[in-house]
Amino acid sequence: MKRSFILSALFSLLLITNSYAQKKVAVVTFYADRMIGVGEFGATATAAMTRLVNDTSFNMTPLLQNFHDQFFNTYATAFPFQLLPEPDVTGNADYKAFSPAGESTSGVFKDVYNQPFNGYKVVMPLLGHANEDALLKIFGQADGIMKVYIDFDLVKIGFGGMGVVKVNAHANIALFNKAGDKVFSIKEDAKSKDVSPLVGGVPVLSADKILPMCESALTELMNTLQKDLPKITKKADAKL
Numbered sequence: 001m002k003r004s005f006i007l008s009a010l011f012s013l014l015l016i017t018n019s020y021a022q023k024k025v026a027v028v029t030f031y032a033d034r035m036i037g038v039g040e041f042g043a044t045a046t047a048a049m050t051r052l053v054n055d056t057s058f059n060m061t062p063l064l065q066n067f068h069d070q071f072f073n074t075y076a077t078a079f080p081f082q083l084l085p086e087p088d089v090t091g092n093a094d095y096k097a098f099s100p101a102g103e104s105t106s107g108v109f110k111d112v113y114n115q116p117f118n119g120y121k122v123v124m125p126l127l128g129h130a131n132e133d134a135l136l137k138i139f140g141q142a143d144g145i146m147k148v149y150i151d152f153d154l155v156k157i158g159f160g161g162m163g164v165v166k167v168n169a170h171a172n173i174a175l176f177n178k179a180g181d182k183v184f185s186i187k188e189d190a191k192s193k194d195v196s197p198l199v200g201g202v203p204v205l206s207a208d209k210i211l212p213m214c215e216s217a218l219t220e221l222m223n224t225l226q227k228d229l230p231k232i233t234k235k236a237d238a239k240l
Contacts, residue, residue: 037153090119
């Protein structure tokens with residue numbers, strides 16, 4: 001009986017030790033880039049996409065919410081580290097006061113292309129490490145920081161002015177350790193099952209055509225990440 005009690009106590013101690021020893025990461029940005037890449041379709045498509053971004057009916061909030069929930073409720077459970085609770089990040093006073101380099105927040109230069117999830121800052125992928133260094137100081141209690149965003153572009157299926165387009169969705173996930181070194185940088189992508197026609201070689205860029213394709217592509221992407229993320233992040237803990 002005594003031996004059984006000792007073994008039970010040792011097992012509980014090991015569980016507690018492992019719990020405290022597990023490393024912690026702060027997700028410091030989580031957003032969607034609403035400016036879908038249409039570069040290969042020329043100036044007419046670029047102008048149409050710019051108008052669409054400013055159209056209130058072009059609402060990516062449900063897509064971003066879906067990806068956010070999948071990321072924190074499903075993907076995060078397979079990480080070899082813990083994520084800091086979101087309120088500890090978005091509610092941090094220094095984080096709230098932080099102005100990331102490259103982000104325009106007011107006036108005619110206000111960023112309407114990038115849509116952050118509730119409470120997050122948009123920390124864009126820029127040259128240099130000023131943003132990452134500042135955020136590592138803000139979250140000194142963490143062993144690293146993670147940046148997450150999704151973006152989209154259109155790809156043509158067919159030749160010349162004929163054919164259709166699909167949306168290609170990209171998930172961008174980067175992890176940095178306390179020294180500011182990149183532990184990993186993931187860019188997974190997946191194409192939509194839905195398609196849209198080309199008219200005179202230019203895609204139809206309206207919210208009712210593009211949003212369902214974005215949703216279709218994101219669904220495919222989340223299925224891909226479900227399979228691939230555990231393998232990619234498996235050895236990350238050793239580098240934190």
